[in-house]
Amino acid sequence: MKIAMTGLLLSLAGIAGATGCGPDQLGTARTITLKREAALYGALQHAPLPLKKGEVVLTFDDGPVPATTPLVLKALADQCAQATFFMVGSNLEKSPELARRVVEEGHTTGVHSQTHANLTMMSAQEQLADLRQVQAAYQAVFGKATPAYRFPYLEETPTMLAALKEAGITVMSIDLGINDWLPEDTTDILVQRLVKSLDDTGGGIILMHDVNVPTAQALPALLKLLKQRGYSVVHLEWN
Numbered sequence: 001m002k003i004a005m006t007g008l009l010l011s012l013a014g015i016a017g018a019t020g021c022g023p024d025q026l027g028t029a030r031t032i033t034l035k036r037e038a039a040l041y042g043a044l045q046h047a048p049l050p051l052k053k054g055e056v057v058l059t060f061d062d063g064p065v066p067a068t069t070p071l072v073l074k075a076l077a078d079q080c081a082q083a084t085f086f087m088v089g090s091n092l093e094k095s096p097e098l099a100r101r102v103v104e105e106g107h108t109t110g111v112h113s114q115t116h117a118n119l120t121m122m123s124a125q126e127q128l129a130d131l132r133q134v135q136a137a138y139q140a141v142f143g144k145a146t147p148a149y150r151f152p153y154l155e156e157t158p159t160m161l162a163a164l165k166e167a168g169i170t171v172m173s174i175d176l177g178i179n180d181w182l183p184e185d186t187t188d189i190l191v192q193r194l195v196k197s198l199d200d201t202g203g204g205i206i207l208m209h210d211v212n213v214p215t216a217q218a219l220p221a222l223l224k225l226l227k228q229r230g231y232s233v234v235h236l237e238w239n
């Protein structure tokens with residue numbers, strides 16, 4: 001009886017949790033589960049993900065940071081939209097609880113180097129040491145190996161590509177971005193950039209930065225724009 005009651009309460013909690021998500025929200029239309037097989041995605045540099053016209057994947061780089069990542073999580077939760085966060089190892093080490101909160105809220109994570117250095121300026125040994133460090137940082141926080149990697153500045157190196165392949169780690173480039181790293185950018189500017197990028201590409205993997213204050217402030221408007229234009233969100237997971 002006790003077990004049955006617990007089950008009932010869990011079901012009710014599930015219903016209550018879902019009531020905020022409806023046709024008015026952007027939502028998450030479907031999930032693609034990727035294998036840990038070192039595939040390379042993102043039409044800017046590699047093969048496109050198997051997306052349909054009008055589908056987007058939301059990705060956020062460089063966090064997690066206490067100042068802005070919670071705002072990004074709030075905007076995503078308000079729209080019932082799920083995203084993938086490519087985290088910098090040094091930030092993972094500084095904010096492990098915030099990193100775990102990202103996952104608890106239904107998002108997925110990969111890494112984005114240990115210190116966000118330009119790997120093309122580093123020796124092969126330094127690059128591999130950076131990879132080992134960020135892999136260890138991820139493992140320490142999440143208790144499992146990182147499934148995915150995004151290069152800082154999207155600057156790839158043969159050394160790193162070979163090491164990621166060997167480790168079975170997905171390399172995730174992008175299809176479009178909104179160049180969101182200028183502190184003086186306004187919500188209007190970022191919305192206009194997203195409009196132009198969507199017009200140019202028709203959708204795909206969108207790069208944004210959860211550490212950028214204007215992005216965190218603009219995200220409710222950016223997600224609303226996606227909803228208004230009829231885009232649907234695809235969530236990435238790894239098995």
Ligand SMILES: [Zn+2]
Nearest residue numbers: 061062152153
């Ligand atoms: Zn970055």
